[in-house]
Every structure is written in C-alpha cells, then in structure tokens.
Amino acid sequence: MSIFLKTGRVKAEWADYNGHMNLAFYIHLFDSAWETLLEKFHIGEESAINQKRTTFAVEAHTTYDKEVKVGDEVDLNLLFLDRDKKRLVYKLEMQSKQEQYLASTTEVCSLYVDLEERKVTEFEQEKEDLIDKFIDENKKNFNPGELHLIDKLKK
Numbered sequence: 089m090s091i092f093l094k095t096g097r098v099k100a101e102w103a104d105y106n107g108h109m110n111l112a113f114y115i116h117l118f119d120s121a122w123e124t125l126l127e128k129f130h131i132g133e134e135s136a137i138n139q140k141r142t143t144f145a146v147e148a149h150t151t152y153d154k155e156v157k158v159g160d161e162v163d164l165n166l167l168f169l170d171r172d173k174k175r176l177v178y179k180l181e182m183q184s185k186q187e188q189y190l191a192s193t194t195e196v197c198s199l200y201v202d203l204e205e206r207k208v209t210e211f212e213q214e215k216e217d218l219i220d221k222f223i224d225e226n227k228k229n230f231n232p233g234e235l236h237l238i239d240k241l242k243k
C-alpha cells in the first residue's frame with residue numbers, strides 16, 4: 089500500500105526523441121510530489137524563504153520500470169519515510185493512473201540545511217514532532233520493497 093501525494097500529467101515538452109518522458113522529468117514530478125510533504129512538515133519553500141532552513145537531496149536511487157508518454161497521467165505516492173536528527177530517507181513511486189502499472193520509483197536521502205550557514209543542522213523539535221506524527225500515523229501503509237539508502241540514517 090502507498091500514500092497518495094498528487095497526480096501529474098506528462099507534458100509534450102517533457103518528451104524526448106524516444107517518444108517517452110525524459111528521465112529529468114521523472115525527477116521533476118517526484119520532487120513536486122515530495123514538496124507537498126515538505127510543506128506539511130514546515131521544511132519546504134516557505135521555510136527556506138522565512139526561516140532559512142530546508143532540505144537538500146544528497147543521494148538518490150531511481151528505477152525506470154515502464155515508460156510514460158505525452159498526455160499520460162501518473163499518481164505519485166509515498167512508499168516509505170524515516171528520519172534521524174539531520175536526515176530524511178524516503179521512497180516514492182509513480183503509477184500510471186489509467187493503466188495502474190508501476191512506471192518508476194525513487195529513493196532519496198536528504199539533509200536538513202541551515203541556508204545562512206550552508207551547513208547541515210538538526211531538525212527543530214516541532215519539526216521532528218510533525219514528521220514523527222506523520223510516520224506513526226502512516227507506517228502501517230508503508231510498502232517500500234528493497235531500500236538502498238536506509239543505512240544513511242544515524243539512529
């Protein structure tokens with residue numbers, strides 16, 4: 089099972105000469121879906137602008153399982169999320185909305201960063217609490233399959 093984040097549609101300008109969505113736009117769609125959770129945890133764009141704190145992706149493992157083409161709609165879902173004091177590891181999937189096949193997955197390790205210092209920092213308690221509450225409420229729905237980056241967490 090997974091947790092729905094958002095739906096996206098493949099735009100014509102995202103297609104490459106092979107007639108399917110270019111790999112850069114898989115990442116673009118995943119990133120836009122992840123942003124919905126960053127805002128929920130108060131560590132997204134608003135936090136970057138006002139508190140000078142946000143996350144930087146530092147490592148990713150992405151699979152391209154079945155192509156998607158111009159006009160296709162895809163659902164972007166969370167499969168897994170965990171954290172330590174400074175890091176998040178999460179895994180997302182992209183499912184064809186019409187045909188219900190797995191198109192792609194991405195697993196990412198992100199660091200929490202103080203933008204003024206340009207250094208990694210620890211999550212504030214209120215943000216830890218928001219993330220932990222979400223994990224506790226949703227972990228029964230996590231279905232990550234194989235994880236490649238989980239050992240990046242320092243627990």
